[in-house]
Amino acid sequence: xxxxxxxxxxxxxxxxxxxxxxxxxxxxxxxxxxxxxxxxxxxxxxxxxxxxxxxxxxxxxxxxxxxxxxxxxxxxxxxxxxxxxxxxxxxxxxxxxxxxxxxxxxxxxxxxxxxxxxxxxxxxxxxxxxxxxxxxxxxxxxxxxxxxxxxxxxxxxxxxxxxxxxxxxxxxxxxxxxxxxxxxxxxxxxxxxxxxxxxxxxxxxxxxxxxxxxxxxxxxxxxxxxxxxxxxxxxxxxxxxxxxxxxxxxxxxxxxxxxxxxxxxxxxxxxxxxxxxxxxxxxxxxxxxxxxxxxxxxxxxxxxxxxxxxxxxxxxxxxxxxxxxxxxxxxxxxxxxxxxxxxxxxxxxxxxxxxxxxxxxxxxxxxxxxxxxxxxxxxxxxxxxxxxxxxxxxxxxxxxxxxxxxxxxxxxxxxxxxxxxxxxxxxxxxxxxxxxxxxxxxxxxxxxxxxxxxxxx
Numbered sequence: 001x002x003x004x005x006x007x008x009x010x011x012x013x014x015x016x017x018x019x020x021x022x023x024x025x026x027x028x029x030x031x032x033x034x035x036x037x038x039x040x041x042x043x044x045x046x047x048x049x050x051x052x053x054x055x056x057x058x059x060x061x062x063x064x065x066x067x068x069x070x071x072x073x074x075x076x077x078x079x080x081x082x083x084x085x086x087x088x089x090x091x092x093x094x095x096x097x098x099x100x101x102x103x104x105x106x107x108x109x110x111x112x113x114x115x116x117x118x119x120x121x122x123x124x125x126x127x128x129x130x131x132x133x134x135x136x137x138x139x140x141x142x143x144x145x146x147x148x149x150x151x152x153x154x155x156x157x158x159x160x161x162x163x164x165x166x167x168x169x170x171x172x173x174x175x176x177x178x179x180x181x182x183x184x185x186x187x188x189x190x191x192x193x194x195x196x197x198x199x200x201x202x203x204x205x206x207x208x209x210x211x212x213x214x215x216x217x218x219x220x221x222x223x224x225x226x227x228x229x230x231x232x233x234x235x236x237x238x239x240x241x242x243x244x245x246x247x248x249x250x251x252x253x254x255x256x257x258x259x260x261x262x263x264x265x266x267x268x269x270x271x272x273x274x275x276x277x278x279x280x281x282x283x284x285x286x287x288x289x290x291x292x293x294x295x296x297x298x299x300x301x302x303x304x305x306x307x308x309x310x311x312x313x314x315x316x317x318x319x320x321x322x323x324x325x326x327x328x329x330x331x332x333x334x335x336x337x338x339x340x341x342x343x344x345x346x347x348x349x350x351x352x353x354x355x356x357x358x359x360x361x362x363x364x365x366x367x368x369x370x371x372x373x374x375x376x377x378x379x380x381x382x383x384x385x386x387x388x389x390x391x392x393x394x395x396x397x398x399x400x401x402x403x404x405x406x407x408x409x410x411x412x413x414x415x416x417x418x419x420x421x422x423x424x425x426x427x428x429x430x431x432x433x434x435x436x437x438x439x440x441x442x443x444x445x446x447x448x449x450x451x452x453x454x455x456x457x
Contacts, residue, residue, distance in 0.1 A: 001186050003157045008074040008303040009294055009338045017160050017184050022192055025185060029152065031178040032123050033198040036150035039179055040120040044099040047146050054173035055091035058084050061169075065134065068165060070294040073130045073158050074302040074339070075257060077295055087138040093422035094443070098146035101440040102447065112456040118447040120148030122200035125193050127214060129206050130156035130305050131260040137166050139420070140203050141180055143443035152199070153182045154190050158305055187213075194218055201225065201446050205262075208431050226435030226445050228427055230359040231262045231387030233409070233418060234380035236402070237270040237278060238373060241392035245415060247281035249390065250365065253417040255289050255343055258302050259363035260309075262432075263388040263411075263418045266360060267349070269368045269376045279328070279347065279367060286329060286343045286365075303339040304362055310339045313362040316354040317344060320366075323353045330363075351382060359385065373402075381408045386429035388418035410436075 005014040020028070058065070066080030075083070102118040126140045133155065141151045155163030163182035170180040185193065194202055194217050201224040204214045211227040218225040235253075237246045253265040270278050294302035304310045310333065317331050330344030347367040349355045355366040370376040380389060389409040393399040396414065403412035410428040411418055420426045425441035427433060436442055 003160055003184060003186075005072055005158060005160055006306075007071050008305050008307075009071075011307075011337050011339075014071060015161060019184055019186050019189060022189070025183055025189060025193060026196065028178070028181055028183060029123065029193065029196050029198050032150045032152055032181055035176050035178040036120070036122055036148075036198075039145075039150065039176060040148040042148070044146075047098070047148075048095040050174050051091050051095040051142065051146060054169065054175070055088045055095070057169055057173050058088050058091070065165065067295070068162055069133055070302070072161055073133060073305040074294050076299045076302045078297050078300075079257060080294075083132060083135050087134050090135075090138050090142050090422045090438075094142045094146045097440075098143065098443060101443050102147060104452075109453070111453045113452075113454040115452050117450045117452055118147070118444060119450055121446060121448050123150045123152055123196075123198050124446050125152045125154070125190075125199045125202045127154045127190060127202070127204040127206065127210070128156065128159075130158040131257060131262075133159040133162040134166065136205050137163070139426075139437050139442075141166075141170075143438075144446055145175070145179065147443050147447050149200075149446055150178070151180045152193065153180070154185055154193070155182060160184055190214075191217055194223060195221055199223065203435075203437075203445075204228070211433060224446070226427075226437070227433035228262070228435075228437065229387075229431060229433040230361075230385060231264075231428065231432050232266045232357075232359050232383050232385045233263055233388045233390070234267045234269050234383070234407070235265040235390045236376050236380050236392065236407070237268065237274065238376070238391070238393040238395075238398075239271045239273055240394045241274070242394060242415070243274060243278050243281055246392040247278060247285050249392075249415075249417040251282055251285035251289070254365050255286070255301055255363050258304055258341070260305065260361055263420070265365070265390065265417065267356060267366055267368055267379075267383075269370055269379050271373070271376065272369050272371055275347075275367065275369050279345070282345065282365060283329065286345065289343055291340060291342060301343065301363060304341055305339070307339050309361060310341050313341060313360060313364065316358060316360050317346065317364060320346060320349065320353040320355040323350075325349050325353055325355060325366075351379070357383075377402065377406045381406075384431040386410060387432035388412070388428075390414070390416065390418055 069080040203226040291301040330342040399414035425436040427436040
């Protein structure tokens with residue numbers, strides 16, 4: 001089988017790749033396992049040195065790497081540079097904190113000594129998406145490798161060139177050959193990787209359908225899985241909210257990466273008394289997003305990554321409009337080359353419409369009007385997803401209470417847009433997946449939490 005990458009801004013073919021056969025995959029996994037056996041006994045100081053070298057390498061190649069993202073999946077060049085800088089932050093964070101996160105803990109018992117240790121396990125297999133093609137990979141690979149494991153990646157077909165480039169970066173930074181590998185395989189090939197006895201766990205960021213398939217297969221072979229799936233994040237705007245701040249956060253969150261973000265502001269739930277004012281402010285902020293060539297530094301909105309993604313998004317918008325939603329902006333596929341979709345604003349969205357019930361993976365802001373806070377909280381939780389959420393209010397105590405106790409999500413921010421941060425655990429509940437990435441919780445997902453007890457009798 002061949003994989004073809006296409007520039008989503010020009011629709012020109014970039015590259016063709018051959019998928020690896022099973023024999024070749026097994027050879028690569030055997031080499032990864034041999035490398036792991038040596039890597040797991042390296043010191044934290046050695047791992048830290050290499051990880052900081054990788055961070056410096058990313059800084060030095062930022063223009064090249066941002067350009068690669070722009071042509072493979074359409075990310076505006078400025079946003080691509082920001083993504084690489086975030087990867088640098090991640091590398092530096094785990095270089096400094098991995099040893100602390102994995103430090104053994106002494107437990108008082110009747111034994112002479114009892115401790116809980118965190119030790120490496122083997123090869124972790126990742127299936128990663130195209131929307132943040134460097135960040136998503138680094139988010140799994142950096143803590144995995146700092147914990148003493150080896151890492152194997154199946155990148156999204158769209159980002160095959162990026163996957164190869166990341167493997168090159170690890171090698172150039174001085175990490176052992178085969179410690180991080182990108183394997184170009186199809187879905188059947190990915191299933192075979194999960195089955196391989198050297199692979200001890202799998203992590204996936206992607207759709208619910210992909211997550212269900214991978215988790216089922218991993219479970220069949222008794223392999224642990226961590227899943228970060230879709231989201232339909234609610235942003236609850238209360239009557240006393242700073243509407244300028246809320247509008248800015250909503251637009252920046254929703255239009256970032258052309259709306260192709262799991263934790264974007266997808267359902268805006270607003271009190272009826274302030275809806276008109278909020279909508280007007282949202283429109284003002286949308287005007288600042290210039291759609292165009294992702295290689296132009298002035299561009300803030302690039303194309304969607306594939307033509308089928310744009311087609312599916314448009315169908316969801318049109319169906320919502322037929323069911324009674326009102327179109328205020330956008331909603332029309334532009335003429336010409338490239339898989340572009342304009343910033344789109346729809347109001348009067350209600351349960352039963354795709355814009356409420358489904359994840360819309362594109363630059364579409366859906367406004368849902370409610371009569372009171374209780375109804376707003378109910379609508380926020382009326383979703384099969386539970387990834388992120390936000391609450392806007394000047395009453396910080398109330399906002400914290402709602403975020404902590406009322407909203408069903410893996411992360412809830414008050415007066416800020418939802419964002420991932422190396423210092424904070426990241427992940428969802430319900431059909432948004434399970435397990436956590438980043439921070440201490442993320443590095444502990446793929447280690448053996450091992451009890452060691454010593455008796456002197």
